[in-house]
Amino acid sequence: MSLNIIGISAFYHDSACCILQDGVLKAAVQEERFSRKKNDPDLPKAAFNYCLKEAGITISDIDCIAYYEDPVKKLSRQLWSGSRFVTADSIRNTDHAAVERQIREQFGYDGPVRFYEHHQSHAASSYYYSGYDHAAILTVDGVGEWATTTYGMGKGAKLELFEEVSFPDSLGLLYSTITSYLGFSVNSGEYKVMGLAPYGKPLYVDKIRQLIRSGEAGQYELNMEYFDFLKGEKMYSEALPVLFGLAPRKKETAILPVHEDIAVSLQVVLEEILIEKARYLHERTGAENLCMAGGVALNCVANGKILKSSPFKQLFVQPAAGDAGCALGAAALAHTDLSGEAMTSQLEHVYLGPSYGSTDIKKLLSATSLRYTQQKDDEELVKQVAQRLAEGKVIGWFHGRMEFGPRSLGARSILADPRGADMRDRINAMVKKREAFRPFAPAVLESATGEHFDIDHPSPFMLETCQVISSFDLPAITHVDGSARVQTVSEKTNPRFAALLKAFADLTGCPILLNTSFNVRDEPIVCNPEEALICFVTTDIDCLILEDFIIDNENNDTSILEMINQNLLERPSFELNPNVYTFI
Template identity: 70%
Template sequence: MTRNIIGISAFYHDSACCIIQNGKLVAAVQEERFTRKKNDPDLPVKSFMYCLDEAGISIADIDCIAYYEDPVKKSERQLWSGSTQISADSIQEMDPNHVIKQIRKELGYDGPIKIYEHHQSHAASAFYFSEFDSAAILTVDGVGEWATTTYGTGKDNKVELFGEVTFPDSIGLLYSTITSYLGFKVNSGEYKVMGLAPYGDEKYLPQMRQLLHLEEDGKYSLNLKYFDFLRGERMYSDELPKLFGIPVRETDTDMLQHHMDIAKSLQRFLEETLIKMANYLHEKTGEDNLCMAGGVALNCVANGKILKNSPFKKMYVQPAANDSGCALGAAALAYTELYPEEKIEPLHNVYLGPHGTAKEIENLLSATSLKYEDCRAEGDAIEKVAQKLAEGKVIGWYNGRMEFGPRSLGARSILADPRILDMRDRINAMVKKREGFRPFAPAVLESKMYEHFDIDHPSPFMLETCQVKSRIDMPAITHVDNSARIQSVNDDHNPRFAKLLREFDKLTDCPILLNTSFNIKDEPIVSSPEDALVCFITTDIDCLVLEDFIISKEGNEITMLEMINNNFTERGRFELNPNVYTFI
């Protein structure tokens, strides 16, 4: 008899669904990958159906659905804030019974539903899927119900939180405020600020320290005169530009040096604050291991600094540390509550999403007039792709089950040679259609990573940065401060991607590839073969690899132009409010 627990995060942003079956996470996916709506907050109906299908069960086989936050406490905070985001349309969603009603109605489920708190789900998502028997736990994000930061411990099969900071005091909202002040979108532009920081100096660090006061017991408070997010219209008050002596940067205007200096100062302030919090947590718990989750835990630069500058010996950051990962935590909490004698398997890889079969891909391509290579018989697709990469081609790489979380890790990736001088600029401008200052990450064979990067442990999820020390000049993946956000790859977790790295190494004496997410600006990462084909056609990607099928731009230009003219590439657009963190 199988034990099946569904975990759901929804009605905020990054909605997702997962299933734990007999202690193992067998499927997890964000709803945006199916609906193509970036940060889709709706109930993950399509993801739910996928999870059932992948696990080979029906709704009747579900033991419990676990939901990732407490709707009662969340509505209390929403009403307390008096946010102008509250409207006639949102009043219904603020009804604490809305969540359970929607799960019953839209999913057709009438079994048990368990509710867990937001940061409890974050904490569980990190601890239960780590390999640690015991650990300290730090969660940091914008806001859950009330908590914005929590301190806790995990031991054996139990997670306990012993301290918290509550709304409106929030490090995550501070970072989002400066993100908005610098002209980037809240909820998605925070990565850009992190990437911009190395170009600046920390000359505004004194001003940053006026925004937040950190206390001895791990608590902190914002100086709310500089913030305006409670009104729900914008993040910053008129006092913030006065503090910096610089007007707010308008979106898509020139990026000036003082903007880079503010980004650097914010990043450094975040790092020093998190290090102090980690030191407090270590002193309080005495644990050697640290687990982290919450949106702030996706700041890979800060993660590396915490590990180097705190007494913790090992760190585990949940790879889907944002709210999508809370689905995992809620499911784990329910599983260990219902079956306390059973352990949950550690999360060794994140290839938990859907995949396209060879027959589906063949049918898709056969329905077009595109020319393509079918390498199934010869089995030489990897060798051919490695050769194209060595020739300087940019590859759209569709391989196996899709990754869960915000990083592409060799399943839905854009790949290129990291040694080519203008490759970063080319991909930023002509493929990703994004700002030129943003860095790309390297994927490296785990067996050879220590020769090229200053790190002493595997990093399979791209959640830490380190210094590049390679004899190879790799301008496409080396940031301005000589850092890189690496992904280590081995045969156990992604054998096909590891084989490609080995073949590229044979040709070039370089076991490293540039690896970035397979999508364009403001769109979710591709999920299906159709998504991959659309992205390929509408960008300057040279070659698309759909498992063992290879489609080159060369020789297909006229056909692809006809497909664009026939609206093959039309997609709906959706996004959250880019000016303020969404509290509803």
């Protein structure tokens, strides 16, 4: 009998579900990919059903459901915060057992449910999947129950968190506050601030330092004079615009040099504190390996600085470092508790979501009157796609199991030639429909990485930046500061994507492609073939690859495509509050 454990994160933002069988991760997916609600916080029912199906089990075969936080401790923090949303009536009606009740009622499950603290789940999501048998652990996010930053150590099966920073002091909330002040949505726009930072000059570092004070050991404090998130309505107080001498930027208005300067100043201070605390963690643990998780660990610029500027020799960042990844951590903790065995298998890839066969795709395409070709020979397929890429065409690439986490890694990707001078602007404007300053990432054959990028180890999850050192001019993937967020691709984990990179290199000499997520602005990454078609229809993508099928835009009547767009897929209307972090 297998030990079947379901891990769940839900009711916060970016809910997800995963399944472990005898300590092996069989499936993991975010609910947003099914519901099409960006950062969907609801109980992941569709993801749950997918995980059972992928593992070949029924609900009666589940040994335990592991939940990623402690509802009682979370409730205590919510009540303490004094939000206007917490009233006498709401307190009387509050039920800390509601989470377990909803899991049982909506899943129809009557077995054991285990609860683990939020940052414990973050820590486990990194350490237990790192492949290390011992490591220091640093978790940094907005807030869990009370913790916002934790320091710990993993050794074998044992994971211990020995220090924490508590709410409201939070590096994640500092970053989200400036994100909101700069006119971007909280919970989703933080990476835009990171991308904006290299354009600016660090003229506001001293002012940012007034917002946060580093303390002894692992501690730091926010200066709450400048923050207003405790009320649950907005992130910053009226003192913040006074400090900067600048009114908050309104969404969708022009981005000025001063906004770039504030962004880079924030990034500088964030890196200073993270490096200082990483050095402290090394002093406490003496470990060579560092594991990181939490939303702040998705700041790939800071990750690279931590590795270079601290004594740690190796770094593993959980690919789904935000709350979605906590599902993996909770499941790993339950596995360790129930089996008594260490779970330290390396997470080599995140192709853990649904896949779709040629039969279903052909049935879909046959119903649309689209002109397409089918190429069952993999070698010939990648040659034809590489030729289109070399001609400057933008490709929608849909193959195999969908990625888990926020990055497209060659399963649901938009691909292009990184050497084109206008390619970045074209994709930003006509395909992704997003801000022009946003950088794109390169995917490179792992064996050729060192020739083109200043990095000496694999980076399969796009979680570090490094300098571009290639002899090729790569304007489409090189940021303004000469850096790139690299994905290294190996034949072992994604053979078809690696074969495409090799075919492109055979044609051009360049083993690199621009790789960005297969979606448009404010929508989740596509999951199924229908959604890939919709994205193809509504953008300037030249060619869509659906597994073995090739669909060229130029060969199809746009009126047919518009009909598909209008009738094929219903788009739900949904958005988390973009003005405040969703900790209420």
